[in-house]
Amino acid sequence: MPRHVGIIMDGNGRWAAQRGEDRCEGHRAGSHAVRRIVRVARRIGLEALTLYAFSFQNWARPPAEVAGLMALLHDFLIEERSEILGNGIRLAAIGDLDQLPAPVRAVLDQLCADSAHNSRMTLTLALSYGGQEEIAQAMRVIAAEAAAGKLDPQAIDIDTIRSHIPSLQVGDPDLIIRTGGERRLSNFLLFGSAYAELFFSDRHWPDFTEEDLFLAIASYQRRERRFGLVLEGGAGLSPRAKSSDSN
Numbered sequence: 001m002p003r004h005v006g007i008i009m010d011g012n013g014r015w016a017a018q019r020g021e022d023r024c025e026g027h028r029a030g031s032h033a034v035r036r037i038v039r040v041a042r043r044i045g046l047e048a049l050t051l052y053a054f055s056f057q058n059w060a061r062p063p064a065e066v067a068g069l070m071a072l073l074h075d076f077l078i079e080e081r082s083e084i085l086g087n088g089i090r091l092a093a094i095g096d097l098d099q100l101p102a103p104v105r106a107v108l109d110q111l112c113a114d115s116a117h118n119s120r121m122t123l124t125l126a127l128s129y130g131g132q133e134e135i136a137q138a139m140r141v142i143a144a145e146a147a148a149g150k151l152d153p154q155a156i157d158i159d160t161i162r163s164h165i166p167s168l169q170v171g172d173p174d175l176i177i178r179t180g181g182e183r184r185l186s187n188f189l190l191f192g193s194a195y196a197e198l199f200f201s202d203r204h205w206p207d208f209t210e211e212d213l214f215l216a217i218a219s220y221q222r223r224e225r226r227f228g229l230v231l232e233g234g235a236g237l238s239p240r241a242k243s244s245d246s247n
């Protein structure tokens with residue numbers, strides 16, 4: 001089983017357009033898919049699920065769409081509160097959370113705090129999130145620590161960077177799923193996705209079902225993860241190659 005699954009929930013707008021509906025209706029249907037998939041993920045024992053719910057770049061969408069998404073997020077946090085608390089789910093959020101409207105931020109902070117001791121699954125919402133922005137923020141903190149003499153610049157390694165990246169507090173993603181037919185990462189979990197397995201589904205996010213999640217996991221289970229090493233006669237991993245020539 002993958003430990004940590006990330007999902008790029010794409011295709012809400014096209015789902016709505018196909019039905020002659022407003023984009024916000026696509027997001028509303030998308031929020032129902034979120035509820036569905038969170039329940040399945042919890043049931044099958046995923047340790048961590050990270051959902052790309054709103055990118056840093058999404059602020060540039062029409063104000064009505066942004067407001068609609070914020071309202072859906074607010075409703076989700078209120079309506080799913082007992083489900084999250086009652087099922088041992090720890091809620092976390094990553095991204096530039098200061099940009100969120102105050103009412104959303106308030107319910108988000110409250111639920112993150114109230115669920116902090118849960119340990120069955122960590123559900124992370126990526127909100128106002130960008131992978132490049134997250135790396136830049138980590139660099140600012142690392143540079144400040146180095147300038148203050150708390151960190152030797154020569155000692156900065158991958159683990160130093162990883163430890164400053166909030167999305168990786170639950171570990172690197174093992175599997176990243178993108179719905180909606182496009183085949184790109186769109187600034188999601190950039191540092192942690194170095195060795196993630198990628199699964200692209202043509203299904204639009206509102207149509208994504210439990211069976212689609214199982215298909216993605218089954219595909220993951222058929223992959224041979226080498227992390228830049230060579231597999232010798234099926235006997236295990238041998239560190240013959242360094243990560244620089246991995247694939």
Ligand code: FPP
Binds near residue numbers: 009011031053
């Ligand atoms: C991308 O589809 C999706 C988003 C920008 C928002 C994702 C939001 C939700 C699934 C619902 C709200 C979230 C929660 C956690 C309640 P798109 O609009 O880019 O689709 P398109 O590519 O077809 O236009």
